[in-house]
Structures are given as structure tokens and as C-alpha cells.
Amino acid sequence: MLYATILLPDLAIDGAILDGLDASRAFVLIDGPLQRRHVVAASNAARAAGIHHGQSLAAAQALLRSLHAAPFDAEATARLRAAVASIAYAYSEQVAIRETDAVTLEIGASLRYFGGWPKLARSLRRQLRRLGLQHRLGVAATPLASLLAAADRDGRIIDDKGMRVLLRDTPLAGARLDARAVTMLEAMGLRRLDEVLALPRAGLRRRFGADLMDHLDRLVGQRADPLQPWRPAEQFSAGLELDAEVHATAAILFPLRRYLQQLAAFLSCRDGGVQRFELSLLHSRGEPTVLNVAMASPERDAQRLFELARLKLDRVEVASPIIGLRVRADELPPFVPLRGDLFERSATALNSWQALTDRLRARLGDEVLMTPIEQADHRPEKAWSAAPGARVGHIDCGPRPLWLLPRPIPLRDRAPRVLSGPERIESGWWDDDQAGRDYYVLETSLGQRAWAFREAGQQHGPWLLHGWFA
């Protein structure tokens, strides 16, 4: 077993920067009741001024006049943590979120598949950077050791020898032990982990209880430490409230692109796709505008999802200002990639056709495409159907025009020349839609060839035009 831990030292701050705060500014995220606001996290600039976690807001503001304070969003931080877990899930099925700032995964089983740790680490880091997260990676034989390694030895694998060095170097305060136990151990003059481990076990257990022993045993691997497996959520939902009211949909494209990238990452870790997702624009007054984006086949390419959503957005008339945005996907069917075969080009042709129909439907509506199919009926109007799934039927008949008029109209031509005819078409008595007509092919004075009819049996009278031999 080999465990890797992704340590996210500044998760809340990274999240705030993603939501639009300036990274170079001094700002803190605060929490707690109104009278006792305290700092949960501080940006780099704020930390440089001496502000740290746990400080009261008043004390922090005393240190730095220009300090900006924003509320700590626990839910958004949890969502980011889940996003990291979903990235890790692509590399291992054993993924756990055990600490508030770390995600641990078992990599021993899949290390060879991913081409060794350096390669795996590179690709993990690339994805974390794309999410905009600061991170450190640690690898060791136990989950706890990998967590300590991430804090201390970013990116390195800790072997047996490295483990001894790690235990020697890690201060007790950084060993993720119970804070009370750390104070007591330090009072005893112990500073490092290996010193604690060298003490007689029976005495340690008597003084500190079973919890500390348990923790140390799990750290060095003398006690099993199974990961509580994390499972990806069954649906995706993300959104934000904008700082200012927005009147044009163009202004929400940037956050929208980010959420769709998150959706794509979420889908690829579930090995799923999305066929329909919901984009809600929240307004200060009234019901939210809900746009349904649908696709011909399950899709998980961020760029394509974004393109479709944008086409939908382009068509929206925003009646009242937008104050928020939400992306939601409930149906997540399995994703079947269309593989391009070396000898079969039709798969890629089908793929690009589906992409095209998705684009057309997104902008022009779901009903925009139709395929007229021949039906077995003598009556010209009933000899075709555009219903989806209609089966082809065929009846031999006389010449038919390439253009059919939706309903016959009087032919406006004074002296058409009869080219052929008549063809008597008489059917439909069984469903009260009787048609008795004599059809002729005519040539108009302009030279057009028309398909026109008279009521059955009539030699004179007006022509009714029903099609063009175009």
C-alpha cells in the first residue's frame, strides 16, 4: 500500500481568489458571531503583516488598517475540497477527505499504470493548478505519514529511511496530534516525534490514553488505517451570487465557463457524461430564468458544453438584472466516447454531425430539424411523415413533384399546357378524408412544370396547384 496526500494549505483563500478577490491584496476570511468575529484564513499579504488564523477581527484590523474582510464560505470550501477529491478519484478508487485541508488517496495499486509517481504527480499538479489551488503532495506507506510528508517534503516518496528522518524532523506541533497532548508532551521536554515513539508504550498509554497510542501506531503503520472511501456525488450543482447586478448575459460568461469546466472535471471522474443540464439566471425580483441545454448524446467536453450554453444565452432577453448564476445537472448517463476507427471514418462524421445538431438545436429550438419520410398512402398529403421513428413505406405511383405545397392553392396561370395526365387519385373513404382528384402535369407560361389537379371527372374549371417539378 502506498498513500499520497494532497495538502491544500490555503483552500479557503484560493476559493476567495477564484470568486474574484485580488490575490495581491491583504484580505481575511472571517467567521463567528457579530461581536466575536475571528480570522479563519488570511491572504499572503495579510499574513506578511502578522495576521494569523484564530485572531479576532479587531486585532487583525489593528495590525493592518487597509485590511479587507470577507465572510468565510464553508460550503464553497467544501465544494472545492470535493472537486479535489474528484480529481484524485481519477487515479484511485480509494480516496478520502479526512482532514479539512487534505485529500488522501491510495496509489500503490495504480502507480505502474500511470507511469510512476513523477508522472502521476505532474498530471495531478496540472489539474490542481487549473483549478487555481495551491497544493503540496506527499507519499508514504501510511495515510498519516503521507500527510506529514506533504507538509514537509513536497513531492517526494518517503521510504523506510525517509520515514526515520521524517519522524526525527517533524515537530510535535505539526504532527496532527491532539493539541492537549502536544502541550503535555512539550511540558515533558519532548520536541520531536521519534522521541515520543522511543518512550515505553505502557507508560504513554497510562498518561495519554489510547487515542495517542492509536494515532502513533497508525502513523508508523503498526495499526491498520483504512480510508473511509469518498464517493462522487450523484448530481452536479454549482453557482454563485454576483457582487453587482448584471444587465447583459455576456458578463456571466466568465464564471459560466469556470463552472462548466468543473462540471466536465466532475463528469470525467465519474466516467459519465451529461445529456441535459440546467442553467438558471437568478434575478433580484421574480422567478429565475431557466435555460435547458440538451445534447444529442452524452457529452463531457468543457468547451462544447460552454459553446452550447452560450448559444442558449445569446437568445435570452434579460427582463430584469441578473444577480446570480446556477448550473445544475441531474441526469448523468454513462459516457460512451465515439472512437475514431482507423478504417472507419463514419464515426467521426457522425460525431461532428451530432455536434452540429446540438449547436443548431441550442440556438434555434429542439424542433428545428426534420426528415420527411415516404409513407405507403395514395393521397399525396399523407404519403409522407416527419414523425421521428417513422418507417418507410412505398407505393408505386405516377410522377411526383420534388416540391409539395403544404395545401393546394389555385394556379395563377391563364393558359397552362397539359404535358401528361390525368392520374386519378381516389382514396381515404375509410377515415372520412375522401380525396377524388385528377392530377395533371402542366407547363406554365413561364416554363415551370406544375403538378395540379381538378376535381375527379371535371374537364374544365380552375386548376389547383399541389407541387412543382422543380
Place this chain on the structure above:
Amino acid sequence: MSAVALQQVLRDPRIWRGPQTAAVVAEASGHAHLDAFLPGGGWPLGALSEILIEADGLGEMSLLLPVLARLSEGERPIVMVDPPYLPYPVAFAQGKLRSARVQVLKVRGKDAWWAAEQCLASAACAAVLCWPQGIDERGLRRLQLAAESGRCLAFAFRDQRHAAQASPAALRLRVHSGLRVQVLKCRGRTATSALALADVSGL
């Protein structure tokens, strides 16, 4: 080295070299007279062909029927953007055109231009037929560029009163009754021969 570069330049279809025809990739139209006249022996691929008519029903669709029937044997669809009437599948079957490959787009106005451009540029279609109402030269140029990138057959049907207007289309035809075809403009052919009347009464 310079000789090679020159050969490459000369192979560019935009270089006009007198009556000598440049290499044009084309799909045979199925009409012997027309194929003999058109460079490459048929409808140009990856270029817009403009078909001008005085009225509907002069045989403008029959002109395309042989090539569409052949294309419908393949996998890629034939898209008709905003046709003036219902494309009648019974007549398609009589012309050996598989109507299952035909996709009709019901859009109007500028949306139809946009849809035609999307279809042309996607490279997913075998042929795109459009009836762009009120389109101007800029719009036609966009269609022509989209056709170049999509490498499919592209036809725009317009009223013949636009014949005098400049057009970026690679091929411009006027269809008269009885399937008589007049070539108004043809890339890769000299202007004089473009005015000749080609009678394709094979159908």
C-alpha cells in the same frame, strides 16, 4: 528550391493561368454536358455554387438530383436550409435519393443564414442547400468561406434578378425552363466561355 516553390504557387486555385483550368476538386453532376464544361468535371467541392432562377419549378432541383442521389448513399446527411416548399420524399424515392439522409431545417431570415454557415463549416454534411432570403454580398462571402472550410457541396438558390449583382460564389448558373443552364461565372474558366449556353437536356 525556387522551382518547387513556384510549382506550389501555381497549384493554388486562385492563380489564374488563362484558359488552362486549375485543379478543382469536384463531384460529377450526372449531366454529361455540364460535367464536360465545368472544371474538375462537376460541382465544385468546398465552394459555393449559386443557382439563379426566375421562378420555382424550372428544374432547379432536378439539376441536383443525380448528385444528391449519389451522395445519399453515403453516411453524411444532405441538409436543406429553409426550402420554399416541402421536399417531397415520394419524388426523392423516384429519383433514387434516400430521403433518410435528408435533413430539413425550418428556420427563417437571418437565422437561416447562420444555420447554413454552421452546416457548411461543420464538415459533417455531404451537401448543403440553402435559400437565403435577402442575403447580401457579405453574407454570401461568409457562406463561401464556410464552404471552403467544410469541404462539402454548397448550393444557394436565389432569384435571377440578383444576376447582375457581384457575387463571391465560385460558380453561378441560371436555370431556364427545360433544364437549359447558362453559366454566368465559373472559377477556372475564362469569361467568354462562361457566357455560353450549355444545354443539358439529358434528363
